[in-house]
Amino acid sequence: MADNRVVVYKGPGEVEVENIDYPKLEVPKEVADAMGMKLAAPHAAILKIVSTNICGSDQHMVRGRTTAPVGQTLGHEITGEIVEKGDDVQFLDVGDICSVPFNIACGRCRNCRERLTGVCLNVNPARAGSAYGYVDMGGWVGGQAEYVLIPFADFNLLKFPDREQALEKILDLTMLSDIFPTGYHGAVTAGVTTGSTVYVAGAGPVGLAAAYSAQLLGAAVVIVGDLNDERLAQARSFGCETINVGEGTPIDEQIAGILGIPEVDCSVDAVGFEASGSPGEEAPAIVLNSIQAITRAGGRLGIPGLYVTGDPGASDPDAQQGTLKVNFGLGWAKSHFFYTGQTPVLKYNRNLMMAILHDKAHIADAVNATVISLDEAPQGYKDFDKGAAEKFVLNPHGMIST
Numbered sequence: 001m002a003d004n005r006v007v008v009y010k011g012p013g014e015v016e017v018e019n020i021d022y023p024k025l026e027v028p029k030e031v032a033d034a035m036g037m038k039l040a041a042p043h044a045a046i047l048k049i050v051s052t053n054i055c056g057s058d059q060h061m062v063r064g065r066t067t068a069p070v071g072q073t074l075g076h077e078i079t080g081e082i083v084e085k086g087d088d089v090q091f092l093d094v095g096d097i098c099s100v101p102f103n104i105a106c107g108r109c110r111n112c113r114e115r116l117t118g119v120c121l122n123v124n125p126a127r128a129g130s131a132y133g134y135v136d137m138g139g140w141v142g143g144q145a146e147y148v149l150i151p152f153a154d155f156n157l158l159k160f161p162d163r164e165q166a167l168e169k170i171l172d173l174t175m176l177s178d179i180f181p182t183g184y185h186g187a188v189t190a191g192v193t194t195g196s197t198v199y200v201a202g203a204g205p206v207g208l209a210a211a212y213s214a215q216l217l218g219a220a221v222v223i224v225g226d227l228n229d230e231r232l233a234q235a236r237s238f239g240c241e242t243i244n245v246g247e248g249t250p251i252d253e254q255i256a257g258i259l260g261i262p263e264v265d266c267s268v269d270a271v272g273f274e275a276s277g278s279p280g281e282e283a284p285a286i287v288l289n290s291i292q293a294i295t296r297a298g299g300r301l302g303i304p305g306l307y308v309t310g311d312p313g314a315s316d317p318d319a320q321q322g323t324l325k326v327n328f329g330l331g332w333a334k335s336h337f338f339y340t341g342q343t344p345v346l347k348y349n350r351n352l353m354m355a356i357l358h359d360k361a362h363i364a365d366a367v368n369a370t371v372i373s374l375d376e377a378p379q380g381y382k383d384f385d386k387g388a389a390e391k392f393v394l395n396p397h398g399m400i401s402t
Contacts, residue, residue, distance in 0.1 A: 183209025
């Protein structure tokens with residue numbers, strides 16, 4: 001019986017909202033079979049989704065730039081209300097509203113015990129690390145839907161302490177599932193601290209979240225670079241300096257015009273593998289190389305931008321396998337620190353939640369959160385792909401006041 005609706009990838013450039021079965025308290029069979037796990041999931045909860053967001057990582061799949069199959073369900077930025085729970089969920093209750101880290105983590109493996117929840121060893125047969133509604137991530141159903149299954153709920157879910165307060169601040173709190181911790185992780189791993197000068201490559205939602213996080217961490221100057229003037233204007237709206245990297249003037253010269261010197265203390269790559277040197281000219285390693293060039297010797301590079309092992313849309317055969325022409329010798333010569341990979345959301349989300357609840361962080365304004373219905377998701381994907389300076393938040397049950 002089809003009692004759930006979910007956004008589904010239908011081929012390059014196309015998504016649709018389809019009916020699927022209401023979730024059961026079971027893990028995906030492929031995970032259970034491969035990992036020696038029981039199919040029944042008494043550790044799981046079923047959430048009625050309050051809010052769920054469109055992410056740039058989803059957009060890579062929808063553009064056909066991953067190996068995602070037609071029929072892939074979408075959505076890993078989830079906030080929801082528990083409507084059912086297994087017998088082994090002991091510290092959460094039906095009615096609790098919770099943030100869902102996009103990482104699916106067991107809480108029991110070596111990596112989870114070391115707070116590396118982005119690379120859990122027990123939830124994905126293909127590789128370490130898993131996520132909802134994403135290619136090669138274990139077959140977990142996506143959360144751009146009405147309902148979703150959350151395994152290992154006691155470990156994964158972050159309960160909001162007050163329901164009414166949570167609903168009042170939901171546009172900020174919905175960012176805790178991914179982009180706020182991801183942007184913050186990019187800034188933290190880049191070494192941002194009081195007085196830092198910071199360059200953020202990319203003014204999409206993750207880049208804006210990284211820039212905002214750098215400000216929270218005490219940066220003296222945050223410079224955001226992009227090709228999209230509308231997104232750069234959004235960065236300026238909360239106090240960032242900006243440069244258009246496609247205007248012809250070298251990045252280091254534009255930075256010198258702001259800081260007086262042509263380098264920064266630290267940089268964040270919030271672009272990833274679909275980077276462009278100029279509009280229409282793809283150059284997947286250009287951001288990695290440019291941030292090495294403009295970051296001081298001894299500086300750090302946080303790289304939360306997505307890089308993949310399979311990109312069928314790349315024009316370069318090496319890039320199709322995730323092999324890029326990175327000037328690693330320059331990074332070595334400058335003693336740079338590189339930090340990559342999926343953000344371990346659980347490492348940051350509670351503290352960021354407290355910053356939101358106590359009015360120290362207003363991330364929804366920074367990323368220009370825009371509420372749309374589940375049925376409007378296909379148009380949201382189209383607008384996001386055209387470069388809209390908005391973070392689209394889906395409202396499946398009308399629980400977000402607009």
